[in-house]
Amino acid sequence: MGLRSAEWYAGDDRNAYIHRAWMRRGLPDDAFTGRPHVAIATTASDLTPCNSHLGEVARSVANGVYEAGGIPLELPVVSLGETLVRPTAMLWRNLAAMATEELLRANPVDAVVLLGGCDKTIPSLLMGAASVDLPAVVVPGGPMLTGTFRGVPLGCGTDVWRLSEEVRGGTLSEQDFLRSESAMIRSRGHCNTMGTASTMSLLAEALGMVVPGLAGTPAPDSRLLEGAHGTGRLAVGLVAADRRPSTVLTRASFHNAIVALAAIGGSTNAVVHLLALAGRLGVELTLDDFDRIGADVPLLVNLQPAGRHLMEDLHRAGGFLAVLREVRDLLDPDALTVTGRPLVEHLDEARVWDADVISPRGEPLLPAAGIAVLRGSLAPDGAIVKPAAASAHLLRHRGRALVFDSIEDFHARIDDPDLDVDADSVLVLRGCGPRGYPGMPEVANMPLPTKLLEQGVRDMVRICDGRMSGTAYGTVVLHVAPEAAAGGPLGLVRTGDWIVLDVPARRLDLDVDPAELAARTPDEATVAGYARPTRGWERLYVDHVQQADRGADLDFLVGSSGSAVSRESH
Known part of the structure; x- marks a missing residue:
């Protein structure tokens, strides 16, 4: 098949003349006659500090593309810095994905290399690339070194x-x-814990969208640049093979990603990102698949927050492929990678070099570490909890609710010495879902009341319709659906109500008579806390965002649209 970029450059008419003339700028004549044009979609930005080094990575990719006969073209795309963007980077994930999709479709490119690292950048890049379905491959920016x-x-x-x-x-x-502040961030790269950035980098490889063995390479490591160079060469080959995201990102690939998520003790945020990505591809993936596939997968990676070590240790201990080799029998052998070979075929040479970092399959840190999906009268459409980060004694718990109507309400009252709370109380925070905040912020892992911290309490059951940082820990029930702002029962809970959590039974219930609950309406303070944007992206987002159990994507972005452009330029 012919190159997509030829639709812009081939021919002798005025349009082709304009396209070639404006793009020459030092390129040789044969740049427009049969050489694939490869976009390097980069999220490098000084305001996304974890991705600020991606300019150097892009140059290595470009060298590889050119060496393989392609034309590399750097394409800056929307970048989201998790630690800086207000009110929450998650509000902008779908915008970044939509912008990436539209830019790839609108421009004369035949393939794309996706450069991301910080939490939302890899998910948004994958969502955008899946929607336009041009040949694509990811280069993760890599974790920082240990401070x-x-x-x-x-x-x-x-x-x-x-x-x-x-x-x-x-x-x-x-x-x-x-x-400790100046020691926290030692080098370039994203968070060095098994937070969302590390999780999504590794899961991009589990999905088949990263050259096997590259994800998890520390950002300052020269082998990242070597891998970026090789990925640039591969991108040119993807065009010849016509290997697109739709051929790699199959249900088998998502199966492997869920297995990997449990084995590495990955971030709960991966659930909303994988669900949203599957929606873009038309792959049938539900919240229950995470429990069905991953619940009994052992935790093998001893990294914070579920363990002790950090990403630099994982890399030296054998890396992600060594983890996957330990659970090889749980992987779907048919799932392909961007190399054209199944993922499982890349595991033969992997080895564990430090069993304290990567536990053998027979001696796991936890025998069953996947995401647990809860349902019940408080979460009709589901909620999730990460048992590996929770306290074992709280996985079955009955306690009285202490309700906060917004994150502002929480901050105003949580340290009040007269707060009616004890270690058995269940902290409930609402108005933090996709629609209510808006953007589903990482506030579910609520800080504990000061007076209980002073008594030595270090964990409590917490329930929220928002998310929590992948670097966080504790017995936190999150992603409650429907959220309070969408009419979910979380909006009807009152302080003093009994809440029953039973993770082994996968239940989350409000112990209130159903008739009484049906007669309740949300308090004025609850409703007053919901977002009501009147313009711009926030208005569009609130009007169209789906609930957490659907990945919190926008309803009109579900399904891919392909790479065809509806009209030519004139």
């Missing part, structure tokens, strides 16, 4: 939560807390 403070390794994110709670509990001085 240390007072001789102890620091897990960025996880140790922020831990140290800040120690300050509130009176066991760490504020001065020492602030001293």
Whole structure:
């Protein structure tokens, strides 16, 4: 088949003349006659600090593309810095995906290399590429190196939560807390814990969209640039093979991603990203698939927040392929990768070099570590919990609700010494779902009341229609659907109601008479906390965002649209 870019460049008419003339800028004549044009979609930005090094990575990709006979073209796309963007980076994931899709469709490119790292960048790039379905491959930007403070390794994110709670509990001085700030981020790269950035980089490889063995390579490691160069060469080959996301991202690939998610103790945020990506492809994937496929998969990776080590350790211990080899029998052998070969065929040479970081299959950290999907009167369409990050004694729990109507309400009251709360209370935060906030922020892992921290309490059951950081830990029930702002029963809970959590039975129930619950209406304070944007992206988002159990994508973006352009330029 002919090159897509030839639709712009081939011929002698005025349009072809304009396209070639404006794009020459030093390119040789044969750049427009049979050489694939490969976009390098980069999320490099100084305001996305975890991705700020991707300019260097893009140059290595470009060298590989040119060496293989292609024409590399750098294409900046929307970049989202998890630590900076307000009100929450998740609000903009769908916008970034839509912009990526539209730019790839609108431009004369035959394939794309996707450069991302920070939490939302890889999901948005994959969603956009899947929707336009041009040959595509991902180069993850890689985790940062491990920083240390007072001789102890620091897990960025996880140790922020831990140290800040120690300050509130009176066991760490504020001065020492602030001293740790300059040691937290040692190098370029994304978070070094098994947070969302690390999780989505590895899952992109499990899905088949990364050259096997590259994901998890630390950002400062020269082997990342070597892998980027090779990926550039591969991208040219993808055009000749006509290997598109729709041929790689199959139901078998999502099966493998769910197995991998459990084995690495990955972020709960992966659930909404995988569901949204599947929706773009028309792959049938539901919330229950995460429980069915992943619930009994053992936790093998000893990384924060579920364990002790960090991403640099995982790489030296054998890397992601060594983890996958341990669970090879659970993987779907038919799932392909961008290399054209099945994922399982890339596992033969993998080895575990440090069993304290990557546990053998027979000696797992936890025998069953997948995401647990809960249903019941408080979550009719589902909620999730990560048992590997929870406290075992709280996985079955009955307690009285302490309700907060917004994150502002929570911050205003949580440290009140007169707050009626004890260790058995269940903290409930609502108005934080996709529609209610808007954007489903990472606030579900609510800080504990100061007076309980001072008593030594370090975990409580917490329930929210929002998300939590992949670097967070605790017995947190999140992604409750429907959210309160969409009419879910979470909006009807009152302080003092009994809530029953039973993770082994997969239940989350409000122990209130159904007749009484049916007669309730949301309090004025609850409704007042919901977002009501009047213009711009937030208005579009609130009007069209789906619930968490559907991946929180926009309803009109479900399904791919292909690469065809409806009209030519004139």
